[in-house]
Amino acid sequence: MHREEIGLTLEDTGEKLREIAERHGFKIAANFQTIWGHEKGSVYPGPHYRRAYCRLYRRNEAQLGFRKALPGEDAPVESVPVPASAERKLPDQSDAVRKALSSIREGTDDVDSEALLNRVVNAWSSTAGASTDGPPMILVGGYAGSGKSEFAKFLGRLTGWPILDKDSLTRPLVDQLLVSLGGEAHDRSSKLYLEKVRPLEYRCLMEAAWDNLDCGIPVILDAPFVKEFSQADWMQRLQNRCRSKRVSVATIWVKCDIESMREYIEFRGAARDAWKMEAWEEYAAGLNVEFRPQGPHFVVDNRLGAAVALVDEARDVLSGGGL
Missing domain, CATH: 1.10.260 (434 Repressor (Amino-terminal Domain))
Structure with missing residues (x-):
């Protein structure tokens, strides 16, 4: 039709x-x-x-x-x-960007989604004046297949801020480290990985972020952050360190439904997801779709891929795509 x-x-x-x-x-x-x-x-x-x-x-x-x-x-x-x-006629670029960013909603009362939206739009349009604020750190977290990487890349394209993806930064080293410790390269579920390797992954990610922030360069961090976001003391330490460095921090949780996550995990066919697909019922039982980070945070509703669809629309408009 x-x-x-x-x-x-x-x-x-x-x-x-x-x-x-x-x-x-x-x-x-x-x-x-x-x-x-x-x-x-x-x-x-x-x-x-x-x-x-x-x-x-x-x-x-x-x-x-x-x-x-x-x-x-x-x-x-x-x-x-x-x-x-x-x-x-294609939508106005600014309207398309704001529409896509409107999926960022306040997860708690002590955050301001409009302020974050304006900051991102200003960075994208290069019309913002001099700011007394320090460089922003945006942490985009979510379960595997939730759409967090798509959203992080969208923010990166709009703002020009560097994206630090945990897997891109650490995967080759992590795979070899697991093998050297007697494990399997693509294992992401064993005690060996969770206790010995995973902490090092996140330490590398955060150290890379601080290196950029110390130079006044904004960063967007792309990682699940499930364990970190669930710990109030970790979140508080992050807030304290950011405050001491005059860094503004925004925590974004991308929520998604179980079936959509499974579809995207199955579709991408990554080796690190093999266990998830083989033991899906066990893996899915450990997911909490109502999970929210401790402390101030934003939420992107990507159930059924709705937020990613808006990102696609905005990206299409920005590239001048038409029939």
């Missing part, structure tokens, strides 16, 4: 989807047989296809019928015929 409204053939649609895939780094082939299978309902599109369809048709997944709408999210829309030759 949406394809015909904008006058696209199956071949045209495949070409547009491949352009979108290249722009966003989606892994899809987008041949007309697959698209026809999606339209007939004989094949259900995977996460990257769904995100590409959302960008092509300017609709979210709920509006395209892939899932139910979240509370407060736009309801499914009725078909409105659009002439084949009509060009659909």
Whole structure:
């Protein structure tokens, strides 16, 4: 229905989807047989296809019928015929950015999401005046597959602030360290990893962050932070150290539903996730979807991929993507 409204053939649609895939780094082939299978309902599109369809048709997944709408999210829309030759105007860039950032909500009463949003937008637009505030440290945490890395990268692109990803910084060393200690390279669930290796991973991450902050350079930290965020004393020490260095700190927790996390973990097929998939019921039983960090924090609601979809939209607008 949406394809015909904008006058696209199956071949045209495949070409547009491949352009979108290249722009966003989606892994899809987008041949007309697959698209026809999606339209007939004989094949259900995977996460990257769904995100590409959302960008092509300017609709979210709920509006395209892939899932139910979240509370407060736009309801499914009725078909409105659009002439084949009509060009659909892209949203204003600032509006798209603010819309994507609006998924950051106050998790506690002592934080100000509007202030954080304005700081990020100002950094992106390069219109902010001189500030007496110190460099910001943003910690983006969440369970595996929750969408935290997507959101951290979005913040990094908007602001130009460096992203320190725990896995990117430490994975090769961690894999070799586990092997040297008699474990398996991709193990992330054993006592050996949790007690001997994991603390070193996070120490490396935090030390790299402080090196940047000491030079006045903002940082965005991308890691699960589940253990750290659950410890009030760890959080308080972080706040104290930031205060002593005149660093403003923002803790963001990306929440997601179990099934969406499983889909994304299965989709990425990372070796470090092998145990999770083999013992999913055991792993999932240890997840608390209602988990929230101790102390001041923000929450991004990425249940059913809703927040990441807004990020895709904003990224598309910023790149000038259109039909």
